[in-house]
Amino acid sequence: MSDEYENKSSYQAQSSETISGTGSGVSPDMDYVRPAENPEQDLYHAHSFIEKWVFCQDAKVIGVQYFLTAVFTGVVGLILSWLMRLQLGFPGLAGFITAEHYYQFVTMHGMIMVVYFLTALFLGGFGNYLIPLMVGARDMVFPYVNMLSFWMFFVAVAVLMASFFVPGGPTGAGWTLYPPQTILEGTPGHGWGILLMLISLSLFVIGFTMGGLNYMITILQARTRGMTLMRMPLTVWGIFTATVLAMLAFPALLVSSIMMTLDKLLGTSFFMPTILKAGEVLEYGGGSPILFQHLFWFFGHPEVYIVALPAFGIVSDLISVHARKNIFGYRMMVWAIVGIGALSFFVWAHHMYVSGMNPWFGFFFASTTLIIAVPTAMKVYNWILTLWRGNIRINTVMLWCLGFIVTFVNGGITGIFLGNVSVDVPLSDTYFVVAHFHMVMGIAPLMVIMGAIYHWFPLVAGKMLDEKLGKWHFWTTFLGAYSIYFPMHYLGFIGVPRRYYEMYDSPYMTSGVGLNEFISTAAFIVGAAQLILVFNIVKTMKTGKKAEKNPWKANSLEWFTSTVPPEHGNFGERLPVVHRWPYDYNVPGAEEDYLPQTAAPSEVAHTEVEKT
Amino acid sequence: MSDPKIEGFELEKGFRGMAKDTGSDQTMFKGVHWGKAMMWIFLLSDTFVFSCFLIAYMKGRASTPVEWPNPSEVFALDAFGVPVPLLLIALMTFVLITSSGTMALAVKYGYERNRKMCGYLILATALGGLTFVGMQAYEWSKLIHEGVRPWENPFGAAQFGSFFFMITGFHGTHVSIGVIFLFIYCYKVFAGHYDEGKRGWFTKMRGDYVEVEILGLYWHFVDLVWVFIFAFFYLW
Amino acid sequence: MEETKKKSDQSSTHKIGIYLWIWGLLFVLSFFSYLVDWYQFQGLLRWSLILFFMFLKAGLIMAFFMHLYWERYALVNVLLWPMTAIVCFVALMVAEGKYTLFSRLFYFFVGG
Numbered sequence: 020m021s022d023e024y025e026n027k028s029s030y031q032a033q034s035s036e037t038i039s040g041t042g043s044g045v046s047p048d049m050d051y052v053r054p055a056e057n058p059e060q061d062l063y064h065a066h067s068f069i070e071k072w073v074f075c076q077d078a079k080v081i082g083v084q085y086f087l088t089a090v091f092t093g094v095v096g097l098i099l100s101w102l103m104r105l106q107l108g109f110p111g112l113a114g115f116i117t118a119e120h121y122y123q124f125v126t127m128h129g130m131i132m133v134v135y136f137l138t139a140l141f142l143g144g145f146g147n148y149l150i151p152l153m154v155g156a157r158d159m160v161f162p163y164v165n166m167l168s169f170w171m172f173f174v175a176v177a178v179l180m181a182s183f184f185v186p187g188g189p190t191g192a193g194w195t196l197y198p199p200q201t202i203l204e205g206t207p208g209h210g211w212g213i214l215l216m217l218i219s220l221s222l223f224v225i226g227f228t229m230g231g232l233n234y235m236i237t238i239l240q241a242r243t244r245g246m247t248l249m250r251m252p253l254t255v256w257g258i259f260t261a262t263v264l265a266m267l268a269f270p271a272l273l274v275s276s277i278m279m280t281l282d283k284l285l286g287t288s289f290f291m292p293t294i295l296k297a298g299e300v301l302e303y304g305g306g307s308p309i310l311f312q313h314l315f316w317f318f319g320h321p322e323v324y325i326v327a328l329p330a331f332g333i334v335s336d337l338i339s340v341h342a343r344k345n346i347f348g349y350r351m352m353v354w355a356i357v358g359i360g361a362l363s364f365f366v367w368a369h370h371m372y373v374s375g376m377n378p379w380f381g382f383f384f385a386s387t388t389l390i391i392a393v394p395t396a397m398k399v400y401n402w403i404l405t406l407w408r409g410n411i412r413i414n415t416v417m418l419w420c421l422g423f424i425v426t427f428v429n430g431g432i433t434g435i436f437l438g439n440v441s442v443d444v445p446l447s448d449t450y451f452v453v454a455h456f457h458m459v460m461g462i463a464p465l466m467v468i469m470g471a472i473y474h475w476f477p478l479v480a481g482k483m484l485d486e487k488l489g490k491w492h493f494w495t496t497f498l499g500a501y502s503i504y505f506p507m508h509y510l511g512f513i514g515v516p517r518r519y520y521e522m523y524d525s526p527y528m529t530s531g532v533g534l535n536e537f538i539s540t541a542a543f544i545v546g547a548a549q550l551i552l553v554f555n556i557v558k559t560m561k562t563g564k565k566a567e568k569n570p571w572k573a574n575s576l577e578w579f580t581s582t583v584p585p586e587h588g589n590f591g592e593r594l595p596v597v598h599r600w601p602y603d604y605n606v607p608g609a610e611e612d613y614l615p616q617t618a619a620p621s622e623v624a625h626t627e628v629e630k631t
Numbered sequence: 632m633s634d635p636k637i638e639g640f641e642l643e644k645g646f647r648g649m650a651k652d653t654g655s656d657q658t659m660f661k662g663v664h665w666g667k668a669m670m671w672i673f674l675l676s677d678t679f680v681f682s683c684f685l686i687a688y689m690k691g692r693a694s695t696p697v698e699w700p701n702p703s704e705v706f707a708l709d710a711f712g713v714p715v716p717l718l719l720i721a722l723m724t725f726v727l728i729t730s731s732g733t734m735a736l737a738v739k740y741g742y743e744r745n746r747k748m749c750g751y752l753i754l755a756t757a758l759g760g761l762t763f764v765g766m767q768a769y770e771w772s773k774l775i776h777e778g779v780r781p782w783e784n785p786f787g788a789a790q791f792g793s794f795f796f797m798i799t800g801f802h803g804t805h806v807s808i809g810v811i812f813l814f815i816y817c818y819k820v821f822a823g824h825y826d827e828g829k830r831g832w833f834t835k836m837r838g839d840y841v842e843v844e845i846l847g848l849y850w851h852f853v854d855l856v857w858v859f860i861f862a863f864f865y866l867w
Numbered sequence: 868m869e870e871t872k873k874k875s876d877q878s879s880t881h882k883i884g885i886y887l888w889i890w891g892l893l894f895v896l897s898f899f900s901y902l903v904d905w906y907q908f909q910g911l912l913r914w915s916l917i918l919f920f921m922f923l924k925a926g927l928i929m930a931f932f933m934h935l936y937w938e939r940y941a942l943v944n945v946l947l948w949p950m951t952a953i954v955c956f957v958a959l960m961v962a963e964g965k966y967t968l969f970s971r972l973f974y975f976f977v978g979g
């Protein structure tokens with residue numbers, strides 16, 4: 020047993036001595052940081068290929084595994100969206116897309132993108148990779164459970180993908196899976212498809228719970244010395260709050276999945292009202308479809324923020340690093356993230372204004388929805404004020420960040436339209452809604468993901484991505500995404516309903532035909548443009564220039580690992596000791612334009628900020 | 632448990648202490664073992680699962696225009712020829728609370744490093760849990776004999792059976808998982824794994840008596856959920 | 868882990884009496900809530916008694932068996948505040964349940 024832990028003796032637990040600064044003539048007291056509370060983490064080092072790359076317990080490898088699996092599902096989702104656009108833009112061109120297939124594409128595209136792509140990518144991918152590095156931990160606190168979490172997610176994805184190949188195909192009920200039609204004959208995939216979807220969702224929730232516990236406890240209980248909650252990078256705050264939301268919101272999804280599975284398999288009637296079919300009364304009766312909608316959206320609305328909050332956090336860090344300026348109103352940003360997270364549990368029924376729920380609810384939920392816009396707007400102001408008079412580097416990362424701000428403001432403002440009951444009623448179930456949520460939780464977080472890839476690629480792979488290709492990638496994606504979703508608002512205004520297979524000769528399509536063709540063409544181009552990134556990564560791995568340590572001159576701990584890319588255990592013999600927040604850029608009096616979080620006050624006694 | 636001593640950090644009481652703990656570095660829950668914090672957060676998440684079940688049940692029951700069966704008659708049991716309302720449920724509650732009490736004592740003796748006492752009490756808890764599951768199986772089979780099915784029942788609204796089997800089934804699954812772990816931990820305590828800090832079979836983490844408390848938290852939570860199910864399902 | 872061991876040795880465990888008291892109290896409270904059904908109280912009295920005994924039992928289990936009474940406020944507050952979301956959900960679903968019943972009676976039985 021002992022050789023598995025050979026490094027343990029070299030990682031000596033840090034006792035009460037402090038790391039004294041190199042500056043002379045200053046009192047060493049000012050560098051005092053309390054001794055370590057947690058004993059040195061006892062890491063299990065892999066010693067076979069399988070333990071190192073397959074059933075790996077290192078959070079960084081798990082993060083990459085999550086990332087790649089999520090990207091795989093994302094590519095499937097992208098292809099489905101192409102097929103949908105092919106049908107919408109050029110009806111009848113591809114004969115194999117029947118109405119049933121179209122609904123299956125819509126459903127799977129939605130579910131894949133929201134749950135299996137964005138959630139898994141942000142929390143599983145970025146969360147696993149960045150949390151231990153950013154809070155100064157050697158690994159997640161429960162590496163074994165973390166490994167199980169990924170494999171549970173993998174099985175969930177496998178089950179989901181299997182539903183493409185079962186008799187009847189995947190479910191075509193729309194990503195919200197509203198009963199009663201979801202499990203009734205006539206809906207595509209009402210047999211095996213919906214069953215596999217529900218099983219896959221349940222597995223996802225179980226797997227995510229295991230991961231989420233890790234993220235939360237690592238952030239709350241395993242920070243390094245000197246790392247207070249208010250010195251954490253906003254990335255960690257965003258991922259943390261999103262994880263809290265996920266831990267509390269996924270139960271509702273699990274419960275609704277279980278109940279619907281029982282409705283399907285056992286013939287219970289939780290969600291199934293009395294139904295007449297071709298003059299005959301079905302076995303079901305007495306259930307409440309609205310109940311499903313409440314449970315689903317009690318999960319579904321926090322889910323929106325589970326995707327958005329990590330994006331908010333990451334973009335704050337990227338903007339600060341690349342504008343060489345501290346984030347404006349850090350505490351306000353933290354409280355805005357927490358406030359959005361808390362409020363997100365009180366707004367769910369704004370998705371249900373036209374569902375036939377208690378009409379008084381409209382008042383309550385419209386109010387809470389507009390209240391939640393306040394912290395969100397505060398964040399936008401703070402991003403802009405961070406850029407204000409910053410020393411901005413217009414590189415690829417910054418371009419993605421700017422693209423995010425524009426897209427997010429755009430999507431956010433249409434959200435205020437839809438949050439008001441009286442405006443929502445005519446707009447609901449039109450392409451306006453589609454444009455709104457794709458802008459705000461599709462394109463905007465995607466911009467952040469792209470920015471984050473360009474930003475952290477040097478850390479993960481040790482090589483710099485090509486800037487020129489990156490800029491091409493950005494501009495095609497940004498302009499292309501706007502070409503897709505901007506015209507959709509107009510389609511919504513003229514009343515084109517979403518989820519329709521074909522518009523035939525309906526009156527509003529006279530002006531919509533050309534637009535739909537344009538949108539579809541743009542969608543094909545944007546999707547294909549993502550190959551630039553793939554090409555960029557392949558090219559960089561082959562011939563790209565090696566990244567120096569901390570190439571962006573950032574402050575947060577992930578850039579101060581003992582090796583690049585970081586090894587198992589992250590920080591070598593000693594864990595870093597933190598003395599300041601990660602946003603000390605351009606501090607007056609400092610030699611460099613950045614002060615790492617580890618810079619002790621005595622080292623920088625001559626500057627204007629000794630300690631933050 | 633009682634406040635730990637932390638070098639270089641003064642623990643204060645109440646909300647002031649909360650602010651100080653939250654604002655400090657390294658840990659937010661001072662002196663709380665990682666595993667224990669994880670179990671608490673998991674239980675919070677699980678609370679939401681059971682809350683959603685019970686809320687769905689409440690919504691279903693409140694909105695049915697069909698007569699809801701009277702639980703005190705449905706769950707009555709004949710004792711010496713006299714129907715006693717909720718007799719079996721009362722016994723199940725008794726068993727579960729008993730096992731919860733033995734678990735609490737097991738945690739206490741675990742921290743006192745009293746291996747024998749701790750082990751026997753965990754064994755008692757496991758047997759209590761097993762009895763509970765057995766009684767639940769009896770209850771289910773009795774109801775099934777009387778014609779209660781997840782999709783219909785002879786007493787009234789069809790949703791009665793659906794919610795009953797789903798919620799008690801989910802709770803029973805929790806109890807069963809708990810019983811399995813109780814037996815495993817019982818073995819580990821008696822084998823002295825926590826005294827010598829033996830590494831776990833899968834996680835390779837060193838064992839410690841805090842694990843008994845972590846399991847205890849889970850077991851008390853199962854009891855806690857039963858309190859709510861008892862109130863809302865059987866008494867309402 | 869060595870340190871954890873040291874800590875657990877230091878922390879004094881609670882006297883056995885407190886557990887036995889709570890244990891007994893739980894039996895008594897369960898008996899009382901059983902009596903609510905036995906005497907067939909109805910209406911508001913039944914509801915308030917059920918809820919009263921339920922919350923008292925839940926509180927005792929959480930506070931003493933799960934040691935929450937002795938935990939620091941940071942943990943206690945993290946665990947209890949999320950319940951406001953559940954309370955809101957319950958309150959709204961009470962209203963929704965009533966509305967669903969109303970609309971069912973109105974449209975199916977009265978006839979709209």
